[in-house]
Amino acid sequence: METLTVGSYTLTWLRGGVTHLDGGAMFGVVPKPLWSKKYPVNDKNQIELRTDPILIQGNGKTMLIEAGIGNNRFTEKQKRIYGITEESYVEKDLQKLGLTTADIDAVLMTHMHFDHASGLVKWQNGQEVPAYENAVIYVSETEWEEMKNPNIRSKSTYWEQNWKAVQQHVQTYSEKLEPAPGVVLTKTGGHSKGMSIVTIEQSDEMVIHMADNMGTHAHQNVLWVMAYDDYPLDSIALKQKYMNLGYTRQAWFTFYHDYKYRAIQYDREGNIQTSVTKQYS
Template sequence: MKLGDFKIHSLNGGITQIDGGAMFGVVPKALWTRKYEVNDKNQIPLPTHPILIQTEDKSILIDTGIGTSKLTAKERKNFGVEYESKIEEDLKALELTVEDIDYVLMTHLHFDHAAGLTDNEGRAIFKNAIHVIQQDEWHEFQSPNIRSKSTYWSKNDGDFKEKLLLFEKEIEIYPGIKLIHTGGHSYGHAIVTIESEGEKAVHMGDIFPTIAHRNPLWVTAYDDYPMQSIREKERLIPNFIIQDYWFLYYHDVTYFAVKFDKGNNKEIETYITRN
């Protein structure tokens, strides 16, 4: 899609199949299955789609997918991985390589967003990029607790830390492109806002992972701080709708970008699908 002077692309970072109950928490299955497809194993398709922003002089990537050959056979089975990252092929189609990425912006460092940061030797995939991460998120990744160690994987660490830029509340890494700390899904979770020539978009990461999670109360069982996720969604989603933002999705199986109706902010006004 085009946003002002920017071009925004959805890349293929690989796919997972995650338990529907985990992705919708306490929401009854009878309700969430009206909004999102599910298979006979109670799994929902949860692809990973890193978002590439091309400005006049920079190539900026949001999150990195599940990588290539990073997951064990057991992990691929448990997470329903049917295929892994195709980022390099997608970049090639845009006449780019991983070496052309100038910034990598991380909403958070759970494995399905961070496995594409490094290869199996810990070498940075995007070796020329500055990697921007919220400070608390980075420190929990380095020293996870009894709960978070299941998704902050040490094998996703590596020499990208030699080009690491930490922030606390918010940072503008390029005119019109900001990371803003929200917490909720993880303590250091961040969202990304994008603005160019009066056009606006937001990627709310995993506090709004699919359009089925539009209701502020619909948060995942993976959210470490669900009340913080609810607080942020309750305030931010209506604000972004009123200001005519596009919502960009990393995980939604169907939608890449959506605008909601200002008059009835639960209704989709316009959209861009994956295909």
């Protein structure tokens, strides 16, 4: 498991599952000859997208960013459609760290699309129950309302099975929330109306987790946004703001989906200075 230490926090990437989605959709209007130079693509025009939660430990808190895709949450047809080749190993990875699901205090959800939220629920004795029995699930109130009442477009990604069993564990916020010292959820919109990013600040160190507003390292260009984005112009403006901030602060940008990079620290010109890469067995 790959780790990154920032101040008093340790970040550890857990294996939450692997999907393969259409590369064209992931890069929107960017032509394939351009994006395929930066991110590998298979013969079905799909790109590998991991769904790996980030464990945050420090200041007396044990939290997750995102929840992975879980286990036995998809039909065989859905597995084919979404190119799922691996389901969650989060519980096994927690065990390796001497933890269980009961030790998770909070799950910080940037948004509630199925590839982020399916792992919030698990099967137990034939019933759907919270996967993290003691955790508070933090999500913006805008995102939570759309999760429960999706529109004609968003109903394909906001699924009832991913919220009904955990609704008593959910706490919403309007614009900003600090669940632990220096760890902040900020509602930004962009990828979805209620989308949030996560920042961690410790002295002069900073982490920026933009989630699907910068889904992979290949989305570094502020104009490269997904066709899945509900508000692409907002995504672009958000990236301009936080990429500039990150370059100036030489912050770590962390990833949930990237096949290769866990985190990247850029210099002031936007060149990769330091990185944490996925270690394959």
